[in-house]
Structure formats: structure tokens, C-alpha cells
Amino acid sequence: MQIRVQNNDLKIDFQLNESPAAKTLIEQLPLTLDVDNFGDNEKIFYPDKKLNVTDTKLADPQKGDLCYYSPWGDVVMYYKATSPAGGLYSLGKVINGKENIQKLKGSLTITKLD
Template sequence: MSMEMLLMGIMVFFSITAFGEIEAERIKFSFEGKEIVVLLRDNSAAKSLLEQLPLTLKFENYGGTEKISYPPEKLDISKAPNNCTPSAGDLTYYAPWGNLAFFHKDYRNSDGLVPLGRIETGIENLQEINENFSVTVERIK
């Protein structure tokens, strides 16, 4: 690849990014005066969740490793990975049950577990809650 082609590619990348045509999506979970910001992955399930926002959801503890909630509509998983190995801070969708899951501990690879995003800020807020809680979920613009 010539230096000229490389420079042209870099310029195209930065010009697209500068005009906002390629931009990562973030959502915010607000509860009890606290926030969690999640950087979403680029897949059909994450886009499907975005289409349902804003939402108010109730989360509950599940299995000592995650907090789960059920969005009003199932997410489109047609163009998304159908398994993942979640780490603390991952937001996922368990397709067989139709629930969102915030992992606050690492977990094993699971079929049907679709990665939606990763907590950027506020994981400590998730780890501190032991009871059920309600959240407002909004797109960050």
C-alpha cells in the first residue's frame, strides 16, 4: 500500500467521524440518584434495545452474578452473536428468556447470551445494590 493511499484512508476515516456519521451509541441507566453509562455494541440486539428507549425497568438479583430485567419487547438477535463469555461490567441479553442482564461478576460462556454493551462508568453503583431496583434507561445524545 502506498503512503498516499494510507493517508487518504486516514483522512476519510477522520472526516466521517468528524461529521458524526460513525459514532458509538451510549445509554444511561438512572436510579436512586446514581447512573450507569453503557457503550453499546454494533449489533441488531443493541439497536433493537435503542428503539425501545426511553424505558423504565425493574431489575432483580439473579444467581449472585447478575441483575436482570425484562424489556417490554423481545430484541432482534438476527445479526448478533448468539453466545458470549460475560465479564463484570457487561450488559447482555439472554434470548431464551428475553431478559437483559448486567453482570457484576465474571461468568462462563453461555449459548443464547447476546452481548449488548459494556459499562463505561458507574459499575460500582451496580455492585452496591443488593435489592430489586427500578431504573430509567435513556439514550445519551
């Protein structure tokens, strides 16, 4: 399962894992949402529906990781590594465009890649 996050001419492709949370995200696509800065290491967006984290592994976030923070219901794209946090689940890893994560701003289009 792969998704593309696009913001104007910036593209970032992620390989999702097979977790219930990743499957719940991909079922909601396509989405057009706003991206927000959070701290100095991540960009976040809020999918329309909460993700199912049953049997989903907790994350040890590294640069390029895609995660889900269940307490707030946001998807996190890391452009710097950080410490693990309770309620942070792994969704996948970047496969193309890692350098673009930090540049994202405004509206995102998130689609499934074939």
C-alpha cells in the same frame, strides 16, 4: 450508541455495540422497569419487546458487560464474570459506574445518551 441505567442516585453508562440486538434495545428507550437479582453475579431487567439477535455475537460475560439472554428475554448487567451460556448475546460494556451495578434495586430508568 450509549445508554444510561439510573436507579435513584446511582448511574451506570454503557457503550452499546452495533448489533441488531443493541439497536432493538435502544429503539425501545426510554424505559422504566424493575431490576431483579439473579444469582450472585448479575442484575436483570425485561425490556417491553424481545430483541433481534440476528447477527449478534454470543457473549463471554465479564464484569461490566451488558448482555441479552434470549430464552428468557432479559437484559443482563454483570457485576462479576461468569461462564458463557447458549442464547446469551453481547450488547455492550460499561463505560461509567461499574461499581453501581451490584447496588441496583427497585425501579430503573433506562435512557439513550446523546
